[in-house]
Amino acid sequence: MTRDDPLTVADVARLAQARLPKELWDYVAGGSGAETTLAANRAALDEVAVLPRVLAGVAAPDPGTRLLGSASSLPLAVAPMAYQRLLHPDGELATAEAAEAAGVPFVVSTLASVTVEEVVKTGATTWFQLYWLRAPGVVEDLVARAEDAGCEALVVTVDVPVMGRRLRDVRNSFVLPDDVVAAHLTGGGDGTASRAHAREAGTSAIAAHTAAAFAPGLGWSDLEWLRDRTSLPLVLKGILDPRDAVRAAGCGVDAVVVSNHGGRQLDGAAPSIAAVPSVVAALAGQAAVYLDSGIRTGTDILRALASGADGVLVGRPVLYGLAADGAPGAGRVLSLLAEEFRDAMTLAGCADVAAVRELSTVRTVRA
Amino acid sequence: MTRDDPLTVADVARLAQARLPKELWDYVAGGSGAETTLAANRAALDEVAVLPRVLAGVAAPDPGTRLLGSASSLPLAVAPMAYQRLLHPDGELATAEAAEAAGVPFVVSTLASVTVEEVVKTGATTWFQLYWLRAPGVVEDLVARAEDAGCEALVVTVDVPVMGRRLRDVRNSFVLPDDVVAAHLTGGGDGTASRAHAREAGTSAIAAHTAAAFAPGLGWSDLEWLRDRTSLPLVLKGILDPRDAVRAAGCGVDAVVVSNHGGRQLDGAAPSIAAVPSVVAALAGQAAVYLDSGIRTGTDILRALASGADGVLVGRPVLYGLAADGAPGAGRVLSLLAEEFRDAMTLAGCADVAAVRELSTVRTVRA
Amino acid sequence: MTRDDPLTVADVARLAQARLPKELWDYVAGGSGAETTLAANRAALDEVAVLPRVLAGVAAPDPGTRLLGSASSLPLAVAPMAYQRLLHPDGELATAEAAEAAGVPFVVSTLASVTVEEVVKTGATTWFQLYWLRAPGVVEDLVARAEDAGCEALVVTVDVPVMGRRLRDVRNSFVLPDDVVAAHLTGGGDGTASRAHAREAGTSAIAAHTAAAFAPGLGWSDLEWLRDRTSLPLVLKGILDPRDAVRAAGCGVDAVVVSNHGGRQLDGAAPSIAAVPSVVAALAGQAAVYLDSGIRTGTDILRALASGADGVLVGRPVLYGLAADGAPGAGRVLSLLAEEFRDAMTLAGCADVAAVRELSTVRTVRA
Amino acid sequence: MTRDDPLTVADVARLAQARLPKELWDYVAGGSGAETTLAANRAALDEVAVLPRVLAGVAAPDPGTRLLGSASSLPLAVAPMAYQRLLHPDGELATAEAAEAAGVPFVVSTLASVTVEEVVKTGATTWFQLYWLRAPGVVEDLVARAEDAGCEALVVTVDVPVMGRRLRDVRNSFVLPDDVVAAHLTGGGDGTASRAHAREAGTSAIAAHTAAAFAPGLGWSDLEWLRDRTSLPLVLKGILDPRDAVRAAGCGVDAVVVSNHGGRQLDGAAPSIAAVPSVVAALAGQAAVYLDSGIRTGTDILRALASGADGVLVGRPVLYGLAADGAPGAGRVLSLLAEEFRDAMTLAGCADVAAVRELSTVRTVRA
Numbered sequence A, B, C, D: 001m002t003r004d005d006p007l008t009v010a011d012v013a014r015l016a017q018a019r020l021p022k023e024l025w026d027y028v029a030g031g032s033g034a035e036t037t038l039a040a041n042r043a044a045l046d047e048v049a050v051l052p053r054v055l056a057g058v059a060a061p062d063p064g065t066r067l068l069g070s071a072s073s074l075p076l077a078v079a080p081m082a083y084q085r086l087l088h089p090d091g092e093l094a095t096a097e098a099a100e101a102a103g104v105p106f107v108v109s110t111l112a113s114v115t116v117e118e119v120v121k122t123g124a125t126t127w128f129q130l131y132w133l134r135a136p137g138v139v140e141d142l143v144a145r146a147e148d149a150g151c152e153a154l155v156v157t158v159d160v161p162v163m164g165r166r167l168r169d170v171r172n173s174f175v176l177p178d179d180v181v182a183a184h185l186t187g188g189g190d191g192t193a194s195r196a197h198a199r200e201a202g203t204s205a206i207a208a209h210t211a212a213a214f215a216p217g218l219g220w221s222d223l224e225w226l227r228d229r230t231s232l233p234l235v236l237k238g239i240l241d242p243r244d245a246v247r248a249a250g251c252g253v254d255a256v257v258v259s260n261h262g263g264r265q266l267d268g269a270a271p272s273i274a275a276v277p278s279v280v281a282a283l284a285g286q287a288a289v290y291l292d293s294g295i296r297t298g299t300d301i302l303r304a305l306a307s308g309a310d311g312v313l314v315g316r317p318v319l320y321g322l323a324a325d326g327a328p329g330a331g332r333v334l335s336l337l338a339e340e341f342r343d344a345m346t347l348a349g350c351a352d353v354a355a356v357r358e359l360s361t362v363r364t365v366r367a
């Protein structure tokens, strides 16, 4: 490692910001509305202080765990994120490769700019993230395609009935360039895909696309249909209210992701970490609980698990790595998080992930 | 919408500030004393975080509700605000027109610069806000005039026994220009109206007018008299203590507005949102509960309703719109809030206003 | 009032700061140590939000009350403050005159730069503040002198066993000028008075004087001796722990002042307002409870009383007025506070001081 | 004392910073990760407000206490800190001399740059801090050496299984100069000592050394072995979780140091002061409780003891004094803390350390 190597995700973010055109940086880093929830995600994580354990006889901690029944080298998966070729020509191939190298699952978005089949070829454990599209048959096709490609789980994102009001994108009249497309939606469908490429002043083209393409009114019966339709593990991404978590478990969901979509959907939604304890308590083990939104360090992973989560998803940091340096950049982010988490486990006296979940936390004041 | 269109109430406020002479901006935007309560209104709203619901099958949420028994397109009314011709020659006509177009009630102030009869002609659902004036017979006349004009409710403002110490106005020696008058008070009365137009250095002329014109010592018996006098729905505006809310309900009041007058009266009064839950609990449904003071976004409306309110009043934002661009400006503010609230409902999985009131909230740290 | 008249105590403070040499400003405005408690006094007051009452039929509130059995036009006394001729040649004569005009008690310090006899001549209700000096017989003499002069109460300050570490004074090598002396201590005593006039680099001469002159090891038996010695009402100034309040009441004390000496003694002591509720509860009416430290506005008086106090003492603001403009300046401060408190009572629907004490408070977030 | 003499530890820190090369300042002042815990240590101490007592008859407080059965002039020991010759040629000799002069114990680090035998010659009460090294026999040798040298206690530091991620050191490629060595580890051992002197870009050489030299996987059985091995009092340094405190007491430990290593190990660990009350409660007197991390003033010592601790360790401030002016500088820091603590005791009405522990505290808002 040389003097200029990034030592933290914050370093990587700075490199990415320096490299990206403003409108791309804004698209990735931004949140919705007044970005209250975006900021609250960090503030609430910073307030979780951990009580480390000592003399636990931990020579080398094992950060490995099982996520949805498969081994993962960390209690972490790469969050589904759309259109990654915006940030680097290799797009999802690069990030999936990094996930594969890191030994963690990669979640491929419905709106990926590289197909799930190509992603799977990287060798990464792949989960398919499902947006429920309006066009008849498309959801069923996507499920089949994910199954056929060898995905090991379906992640149904339920917090995007419409896109959040992302004002940076609106002010930038953000639009996808012609060469970055939703790779799973090119085969016809309902012809809405072009919306994401049509620049209209004072409008976010991707919000317009979402409005046109996503099915309105998704309900529990859709989830039940899907539960019947596939035998893959099902993850419900984007819940915060424990009542929804319990209902999801009742529908046979295997895991929930406590998430506010990284502060990109409802501005004013609770920080994910604040919702975790009550979701964990309400579920009482009926389904696994993952958290995302704001994870930036190994300590954050410790905080999440000590608060009761079984694992985390990491979003923007991976894209920062991708933007900074393609697959090696994304890999650097994952290895930083791995190093940091391993160090944090060691320093907290935790031999394994189960021990991390036994740590006590106190809410502390931010300085 | 073009690149420069305002996307938030904050954008509109900036446009208004750029357009208004400082003393008018100060008059509208300012609060009393050290502006502690003014700032606390925002801070307290920002701390209310919501737990959205998912998979609720909400294709298109219905933000409509009934306010005092009449349909409203939103759980929102335009707050009573005096002398709107200060901000635009069309004054209350413009804002009432905007309210009418938005399908929400408009509350016309006793101190309006346009008469209630003219306001009613815009077609807006009109409520008349009553200040209790000293001059004998004036209150009774105003009530009769409001009834005759076709107002659908009376809003009795009880937090202005005297005007709050609005230091910006005092420092500006604020005075009404000759051509902006209290349109309901021109017909003689006690001759105090001219006080608002008499510049005295180091004095707020409108505070002097209020002191001269408003009846001191308003009591519950006055409210009882009014309850007997009119069959219109009665709203008590400006309460924060649950004991007052319960007493008001006992007097036959139909609704209370939990309000600190936008931080313009008692500096040091609690932020309205902090008082809502105990007022709602104490009333137990005996009267409707509205909130004002600090509502700036659709998320704020969600916060207020999730905290137990039945609706909100919006004040300054409408004046910012009026100052920026007359009726279209005021309309833009109301349509922004409507869009934002509809989006917030969708993102929170709420099919209707009743569902919003079932949302859970957590108090979160501000970033 | 003209445009430049001060409208708040903060305005007066600015005038004073502009007029005073830095070392005098520092002496008055400063606190001890890192000034944590000085700042916390304000922060904690700002967090107390009040729930005003409405329709209470208050035509003109009566801010009058009884303090130690005598009528006062406000629930406020001027706090004892040493050496006021530092700030203006008229010193305590000016501030006492202002107190007399305002109809509130004036507390004359043991270390006053004008004698108690002269102060009493102003006509002000005068209380004598007692520091327990080492020199034999001096305390007894001071008590007799206060009684003879016509003082109506004795205020025993118990939070100055030594002077707090006031670093501004130390850095300024602060010393009293020759013409400002402790007027009650000139008649010989133990010859320590000159210490306050002896400049030593890197030392606060007044701290040196205090160390030399004040009796160490003051105890409850001293208070019992004093209780037997005088029939004047006794006030214990400078308590924060409810256990001390209860013990004081057991010794026959008539009132306690919950105080941290305006943040000038123990840095890290609790803000006074935070200690009031438990002191009030513990005393259960056995003694009156006054508060000082940080009162700057009429709303602050409301906050203190709504938190349970019977009255407040006001310190620095009176000195700011004195420095800015002698007796009229001090008078302006008191009339500002009176106006602000009367307005706050009116706006909070309180007919009298008893009603203020019935107000509810909520702890709110600072913006 | 002259005008420029430092009056607070903060003053001394500024002098040190001015004198030290940046990389040395960073090494001493810095923390791990985002320095969240480093900052939280101060923030949490600042929030502890004390309720002083009055009329306690305290002529001159006695800050003396017993630490591990021996008399100490203050409830304070100098924390173990490695390589003090980095800051001044006299290194640990100077700080031990200062401790001796102040009458407080000095803890000599395993990684001291001066040997324990030389330290003991200063006459200071010396405790030996033990890091558990990998090399066979070294721990046993160090224990014997400490016993033989006349150390009065062993302090086993348990929060450094690996070094925290101290990013400043990494960015500075921090390395020990050739003439500053771990004086106890020169006699051969496992040859890892040279690692601390080998500059590698983008690496902290001292972290590399620690990784190579420290025994991984320290467990409770090691502690039991040590308890059997020595009859010296045993202190466990670096615990935060009450469960570990109780277990340590069960192993016969005489005291625990509630510590996060001054924010240098697990970033995100709780501030020490936040953990003290529950550790004290859980131990119920079975072992003494000391606190370190963030103590900078006499008031901080008061805060720690009022929160239940029996004493504190002070780290960086002593090094700031050493860097600023050798033994006299370190002495100035200790005498400042002594003066401040004595004043704080006096101002809080505490005759002795036991009385300090009876003070009440309230959590207050920071300004």
Ligand SMILES: Cc1cc2nc3c(=O)[nH]c(=O)nc-3n(C[C@H](O)[C@H](O)[C@H](O)COP(=O)(O)O)c2cc1C
Residues within 6 Å of the ligand: A027, A028, A029, A079, A080, A081, A082, A109, A110, A111, A129, A157, A237, A259, A260, A261, A262, A263, A264, A292, A293, A294, A295, A313, A314, A315, A316, A317, A319
């Ligand atoms: C640029 C970007 C694109 C995203 N696209 C998707 C997506 O297609 N599907 C999805 O479920 N979530 C998407 N998310 C949300 C992430 O899966 C995840 O919830 C969020 O980024 C977590 O917060 P973090 O970025 O603070 O780690 C996206 C997030 C970002 C930043």
Ligand SMILES: Cc1cc2nc3c(=O)[nH]c(=O)nc-3n(C[C@H](O)[C@H](O)[C@H](O)COP(=O)(O)O)c2cc1C
Residues within 6 Å of the ligand: B027, B028, B029, B079, B080, B081, B082, B109, B110, B111, B129, B157, B237, B259, B260, B261, B262, B263, B264, B292, B293, B294, B295, B313, B314, B315, B316, B317, B319
């Ligand atoms: C310029 C201005 C004039 C107002 N005039 C009146 C009035 O005449 N009658 C009344 O009841 N409230 C009046 N109010 C208070 C509003 O009705 C409302 O309570 C307040 O503005 C709500 O806070 P917000 O502005 O933060 O939304 C006025 C407020 C403003 C800003």
Ligand SMILES: Cc1cc2nc3c(=O)[nH]c(=O)nc-3n(C[C@H](O)[C@H](O)[C@H](O)COP(=O)(O)O)c2cc1C
Residues within 6 Å of the ligand: C027, C028, C029, C079, C080, C081, C082, C109, C110, C111, C129, C157, C237, C259, C260, C261, C262, C263, C264, C292, C293, C294, C295, C313, C314, C315, C316, C317, C319
């Ligand atoms: C310049 C100055 C001198 C003071 N002298 C005395 C004194 O002689 N005796 C005393 O009991 N308190 C003294 N005090 C403390 C005040 O009585 C009072 O407790 C404090 O000023 C209240 O805080 P405030 O200044 O924030 O209102 C003094 C305060 C100041 C600012």
Ligand SMILES: Cc1cc2nc3c(=O)[nH]c(=O)nc-3n(C[C@H](O)[C@H](O)[C@H](O)COP(=O)(O)O)c2cc1C
Residues within 6 Å of the ligand: D027, D028, D029, D079, D080, D081, D082, D109, D110, D111, D129, D157, D237, D259, D260, D261, D262, D263, D292, D293, D294, D295, D313, D314, D315, D316, D317, D319
């Ligand atoms: C430069 C430095 C070196 C340290 N070396 C050691 C050490 O060798 N052994 C140890 O147990 N603690 C060591 N510590 C931690 C201190 O003993 C103590 O826990 C910490 O400094 C307390 O926090 P404070 O510096 O805020 O007072 C070191 C701390 C510093 C700042």
